[in-house]
Amino acid sequence: xxxxxxxxxxxxxxxxxxxxxxxxxxxxxxxxxxxxxxxxxxxxxxxxxxxxxxxxxxxxxxxxxxxxxxxxxxxxxxxxxxxxxxxxxxxxxxxxxxxxxxxxxxxxxxxxxxxxxxxxxxxxxxxxxxxxxxxxxxxxxxxxxxxxxxxxxxxxxxxxxxxxxxxxxxxxxxxxxxxxxxxxxxxxxxxxxxxxxxxxxxxxxxxxxxxxxxxxxxxxxxxxxxxxxxxxxxxx
Amino acid sequence: xxxxxxxxxxxxxxxxxxxxxxxxxxxxxxxxxxxxxxxxxxxxxxxxxxxxxxxxxxxxxxxxxxxxxxxxxxxxxxxxxxxxxxxxxxxxxxxxxxxxx
Numbered sequence: 432x433x434x435x436x437x438x439x440x441x442x443x444x445x446x447x448x449x450x451x452x453x454x455x456x457x458x459x460x461x462x463x464x465x466x467x468x469x470x471x472x473x474x475x476x477x478x479x480x481x482x483x484x485x486x487x488x489x490x491x492x493x494x495x496x497x498x499x500x501x502x503x504x505x506x507x508x509x510x511x512x513x514x515x516x517x518x519x520x521x522x523x524x525x526x527x528x529x530x531x532x533x534x535x536x537x538x539x540x541x542x543x544x545x546x547x548x549x550x551x552x553x554x555x556x557x558x559x560x561x562x563x564x565x566x567x568x569x570x571x572x573x574x575x576x577x578x579x580x581x582x583x584x585x586x587x588x589x590x591x592x593x594x595x596x597x598x599x600x601x602x603x604x605x606x607x608x609x610x611x612x613x614x615x616x617x618x619x620x621x622x623x624x625x626x627x628x629x630x631x632x633x634x635x636x637x638x639x640x641x642x643x644x645x646x647x648x649x650x651x652x653x654x655x656x657x658x659x660x661x662x663x664x665x666x667x
Numbered sequence: 668x669x670x671x672x673x674x675x676x677x678x679x680x681x682x683x684x685x686x687x688x689x690x691x692x693x694x695x696x697x698x699x700x701x702x703x704x705x706x707x708x709x710x711x712x713x714x715x716x717x718x719x720x721x722x723x724x725x726x727x728x729x730x731x732x733x734x735x736x737x738x739x740x741x742x743x744x745x746x747x748x749x750x751x752x753x754x755x756x757x758x759x760x761x762x763x764x765x766x767x768x
């Protein structure tokens with residue numbers, strides 16, 4: 432199996448929003464970018480490959496990782512961005528909606544980490560960044576299940592760091608403040624304003640903020656930064 | 668279809684690779700009866716994790732079949748499919764057969 436010279440970065444949920452921004456950002460930085468989402472994507476770049484995969488589908492994830500490995504022989508970075516949210520009072524949340532959020536946000540993250548780490552461990556190198564949210568630490572009413580799923584991601588990532596550290600793989604979490612993407616387009620403006628007013632830095636997050644934190648986590652020099660979570664906007 | 672001798676070779680080569688990677692002293696003789704899990708195991712629990720990953724990758728590299736040895740079915744069996752080299756070899760064959768297109 433030949434190994435690509437270009438570092439390989441997998442970003443999930445790359446069809447739109449932050450995932451898409453990061454896919455294009457890291458293409459510009461010289462990465463071979465592998466993206467995935469349930470739908471098709473129109474990123475046209477010789478160094479971008481899209482996988483139409485639901486991250487909660489074990490077989491689909493396995494096939495995607497196998498395909499990347501076959502073509503490039505390496506995976507250097509995983510950005511687990513794919514997630515779904517549903518703003519609902521818990522008394523009005525159907526089990527199906529809750530289960531789907533857990534499947535995509537928790538199981539999906541786990542599956543991608545698991546199969547990518549198997550490739551990373553052979554080269555004794557890897558950087559995993561799992562996306563969480565500030566709505567978990569701020570306990571935002573109306574986001575109970577979504578926040579719970581993202582809290583699970585943080586705990587999962589902390590433990591993953593210990594399980595994979597011996598193979599040179601770092602695992603960290605990143606929680607953005609609200610960013611104007613499709614994910615929050617249905618959230619009432621007064622709710623968004625209330626969240627922003629509670630931040631140390633009173634502004635919406637930006638995709639550039641996300642790239643900045645990812646740059647730090649995936650830097651080869653960050654080999655002793657693992658099991659950490661960074662939230663934007665002063666939230667801890 | 669993976670022949671038993673091919674699967675056995677992959678398991679043994681993977682085991683030797685894990686011994687080397689982990690700096691574990693290899694037993695004088697490795698065969699079907701070599702114990703991988705439990706009291707007399709030649710590997711610790713992390714060694715088993717490495718062994719399984721190594722085998723999965725070798726099967727894919729040599730036979731183009733993507734397999735997951737630690738499947739739900741495997742993990743719920745009363746007797747571990749990883750307990751000896753021989754049992755694991757049979758498990759590799761069965762899993763590859765199921766995964767083959």
